[in-house]
Amino acid sequence: NYTTNLSLGQPVTGTESGTWGDDVNNSVTSYLDIAIAGGLAITITTTDVTLSITQGTSSATNIGSTTAQYAILNVSGAMTAARNLIVPSSSRIYLINNNTTGGFALTVKGSATSGVTMVNGEKADSANLLYSGTDLTVYGITVGRGAGAVSTNTAVGASALAVNTTGASNTATGTQALASNTTFSSQTAVGYQALYTNNSGNVATAVGYKAGYALNATGAYGEVFVGYNAGVATTSGNYITVVGGSALAANTTGSSITAVGAAALLVSTTGAQNTAIGTRALTANTTGSNHTAVGHLALGANTTGEYNTAVGSQALNSNTTASYNTAVGYQAVNANTTGAAITAIGNQALYANTTGNNNTAVGAARPGFFGGTMSVNTTGSDNVAVGGGALYSNTTANDNVAMGALAMYTNTTGASNVAMGSAALRQITTGSNNTCMGYQSGYAITTGGANVVIGQYTGNNLTTGSNNVFIGVGVTASGVSTGQEVAIGYGATGKGANTGIISPNGGGV
Numbered sequence: 001n002y003t004t005n006l007s008l009g010q011p012v013t014g015t016e017s018g019t020w021g022d023d024v025n026n027s028v029t030s031y032l033d034i035a036i037a038g039g040l041a042i043t044i045t046t047t048d049v050t051l052s053i054t055q056g057t058s059s060a061t062n063i064g065s066t067t068a069q070y071a072i073l074n075v076s077g078a079m080t081a082a083r084n085l086i087v088p089s090s091s092r093i094y095l096i097n098n099n100t101t102g103g104f105a106l107t108v109k110g111s112a113t114s115g116v117t118m119v120n121g122e123k124a125d126s127a128n129l130l131y132s133g134t135d136l137t138v139y140g141i142t143v144g145r146g147a148g149a150v151s152t153n154t155a156v157g158a159s160a161l162a163v164n165t166t167g168a169s170n171t172a173t174g175t176q177a178l179a180s181n182t183t184f185s186s187q188t189a190v191g192y193q194a195l196y197t198n199n200s201g202n203v204a205t206a207v208g209y210k211a212g213y214a215l216n217a218t219g220a221y222g223e224v225f226v227g228y229n230a231g232v233a234t235t236s237g238n239y240i241t242v243v244g245g246s247a248l249a250a251n252t253t254g255s256s257i258t259a260v261g262a263a264a265l266l267v268s269t270t271g272a273q274n275t276a277i278g279t280r281a282l283t284a285n286t287t288g289s290n291h292t293a294v295g296h297l298a299l300g301a302n303t304t305g306e307y308n309t310a311v312g313s314q315a316l317n318s319n320t321t322a323s324y325n326t327a328v329g330y331q332a333v334n335a336n337t338t339g340a341a342i343t344a345i346g347n348q349a350l351y352a353n354t355t356g357n358n359n360t361a362v363g364a365a366r367p368g369f370f371g372g373t374m375s376v377n378t379t380g381s382d383n384v385a386v387g388g389g390a391l392y393s394n395t396t397a398n399d400n401v402a403m404g405a406l407a408m409y410t411n412t413t414g415a416s417n418v419a420m421g422s423a424a425l426r427q428i429t430t431g432s433n434n435t436c437m438g439y440q441s442g443y444a445i446t447t448g449g450a451n452v453v454i455g456q457y458t459g460n461n462l463t464t465g466s467n468n469v470f471i472g473v474g475v476t477a478s479g480v481s482t483g484q485e486v487a488i489g490y491g492a493t494g495k496g497a498n499t500g501i502i503s504p505n506g507g508g509v
Helices: 028-037
Strands: 039-043 072-076 083-087 092-098 106-110 116-118 128-131 136-138 154-156 171-173 188-190 205-207 224-226 240-243 257-260 275-277 292-294 309-311 326-328 343-345 360-362 384-386 401-403 418-420 435-437 452-454 469-471 485-488 499-502
Touching: 092 106
Parallel strands: 039 072, 072 092, 083 106, 154 171, 171 188, 188 205, 205 224, 224 240, 240 257, 257 275, 275 292, 292 309, 309 326, 326 343, 343 360, 360 384, 384 401, 401 418, 418 435, 435 452, 452 469, 469 485, 485 499
Antiparallel strands: 092 128, 106 116, 128 136
16 A cells, blocks of 8 residues: 555555555554654664565554665664665655764665765764665755764765864865864865865865865864865875965975965975966976966976076976076066076066076067067076167077167177177177177177277277277277277277277377
């Protein structure tokens, strides 16, 4: 008189077909009671237990110790291994208290289905299981104090704070949030398996899917993980702050880390004292330490390089193993791979540098007018360029000093030059060992070398000449390619190769 879907059924055969006889009504109240609010005590120790649907007769209810119609299943026993509680394949909701001991998992399942695994201490208000007709699923959420019933704890979600004993002032919201915590306090975990493994550290905060999942270190203190998989692999370490999806996702033991931005410090494992702020900042770093990267893809390719500072979108983006670099500005030292001891300040400063070392570039590009300071340099080393466009075209030359906007702007391979003043040595290409000081001094020199030019507009008609000395305002060479010529004085003009003139006040000596 009872169907397999647990409801009462009117007789369809026999003398009472279509009616309710006395034998049909035998102990109906008992079946209604157990189906609505009845509790069945089940002991599981060494074997699985199977429940089955029972039916009443004219003489007995047949309700027994394995009747499946009960609404609440109270499971106890000292289990010796993982066990199953097998229920009929009928659509319904079960409220289950798992009070077993032994530390083994209890799985509630239908025959030939995977079911739901419950942890020790999981209660009816936290484990409402729904049989859909296909398999069991967790139905609803936990709202309570978690295991241990500590008054200052809040647990919301299936298996949240599932094994807590004395840990206090914890907040766990989400399935299996803080699931392993027993005695530690003042933690906040929000999200599926947030701080799942933690059972050693205090004052940790994790918000997001698996945020801080693996953290479990004695003495760990003050960690913050916010975002999908934020710090998911971190096992130990102090003073870690992570904000962003997958930020610091691979870190294991690194400490004193700040990662803010999606995929910031994504694959870093043991690197320490790193600060990465910006989407994918330091995203490829593995073991490199003591970095500061602020901006989208700042130090994005760095793996093991150390002591680098990159501030600006794509600053030091391609740096891999080089150390002791400082890049401030959009795409500053963007292409650098192994060049070390570099200082670049300004958008696109030293943009193309790859392996050049000990370069200093200060100045920004001005789109439509001139490129960034030393923007084209690739392997040149020991150069100093200060001013927008200074040493812009330098590629492989070494030991140059250019100070002033557009100073040595077109130099490519000329080495050991000094240009001080806006547009000083502006058109030089391969000339070397020149010293020019003053606005547009030596402006037109291209391949000439070993010239000394001091003064505003001085020597600016010289192109290929070498070994000349011009001192004074507006001093000019006798020819574009003259050599061994000396001219000193305001407005003086050289007298030709291998000559010298001092011309005070326009006169000559």
